Amino acid sequence: MDDSPRQTVVAPDQHQATLAAIVRALMDELPWSKSRELIRSGRVKVGGELRFDPAERVAEGARVEVNPVARRRRAPTLARDRIVHVDRDLVVVVKPAGLLSVPYDDQDERDTLIERTRQALRELGPRDPASDKRDRLGVVQRLDKDTTGLLVFARTRAGRKGLEAQFRAHSVERRYVALVHGRAEAAVHESHLIADRGDGLRGSWRGKSPPKAARRAVTKVRIEQRLRGPGGELTLISCRLETGRQHQIRIHLAEAGNPLVGEQVYVRGHRRPPKKPAREGAGLASRPMLHAASLGFRHPVNDRPLRFEAPLPDDFRALLDSLR
Structure with missing residues (x-):
């Protein structure tokens, strides 16, 4: 070469x-x-x-x-201020937008949150004999690529087992903040989600008896603030998850007629947002406005209650400020 x-x-x-x-x-x-x-x-x-x-x-x-002879540099690491809690058994981080949570499979070489977190943990300080195993990190939840906010990884087998049990029991507190089109109302959205609703996208089963592959999904919506945008009314809401299915919030809100601002996939009966936000806050967002704001669970090993909050990211906050 x-x-x-x-x-x-x-x-x-x-x-x-x-x-x-x-x-x-x-x-x-x-x-x-x-x-x-x-x-x-x-x-x-x-x-x-x-x-x-x-x-x-x-x-x-x-x-x-x-430049094949340039100085070798390391791949990006997760910023230290995005690690909100770390102990022997788990690590809680704040995910930025535009980053996959985990690779799709073993052959996927894209930049991911889990790899950045591993690198950050290696740089945190003194290592002990068990650190190499804990750097592997166990996946117990995921966030969509453009969703921001709190996410927990397990660092030990006991940590992963305990966290998985809580997610299965639906005892983990997960609160999301979202900005949606239209006049949303407080509601509990419950449906069975299927991989293909008939147009190649995930969605809710509309028949009487859902197939075995369908997964029950429950999203509880609360109204936080009503706003006005260039295209009409918008609503700032919070969502609490009883279940955690793939794209659950995005699907339920879109099917209720209130797709996320910035949504590019689950848009039914709404004009697609522009790729770039309009100037002076008069436009829509370039990504879905969805943020994992709260995460609460019991420590999987010592049973101590843990709860974390993450403020809205800059782009979400700036859009809200421009609308108020």
Whole structure:
């Protein structure tokens, strides 16, 4: 491989190709493994900024630079202020928007919250003989890529077992804050969710007897504030989950006629929001306005009650300020 720096501008026929594919083509069909390693080692920039995710999709016109001899850099780590609690058995973090909670499978090499959390834990301080095992982290819940807020990972087998039991028993307190279109009302939304409601999307079963694969889902909605946006009335709500199914809140709100502001998937009878928010707060959001604000449970090992709160992220708060 020629070690001289190279750069390219993403062509129209490369639009939305993965960064690994673009690097591979730029470097004379370098093997996939080496292309990914160049990215993960901090030797690739997009638009002048380092990128560490080989699976990132790159738009037409973006400038990609590769310097095989640049100083090696580590992948991003979770900011210290996003770790709100850590002990031997678990870690509670605040997830930013635009980041997957966990990989899709063992072959998924995208940047994820769980990997950033592992890296942050390694950097926290002195290690003990059991730390390598605890760095593996156990997954007991997930948040959607663009949802922000509180999430817990288990660090030990006992921690994972205890947390999973509480999630199964629906005893974990989970409160979300959401901004929705229209005049939402306080309600309890209960349905059985299925993988395909008939249009390729997840949704509620509408027949009399749900199939075995359907999963019961319960979302409790409370009204926090009524607001006015450029397209009409909006409602700030809070949601408490009795169950935690995939996309549960997004589906229930959309089916009630109040999709999330910024929703791009579960939109029924509403104009799709613009990709970028309008200036001076007069527009809609570029991501679903959904934030996991509260998380409460009993410690899985010592049974001590734990409860955490996370303030709204900057973009959510700025949008609310512009509407008030």
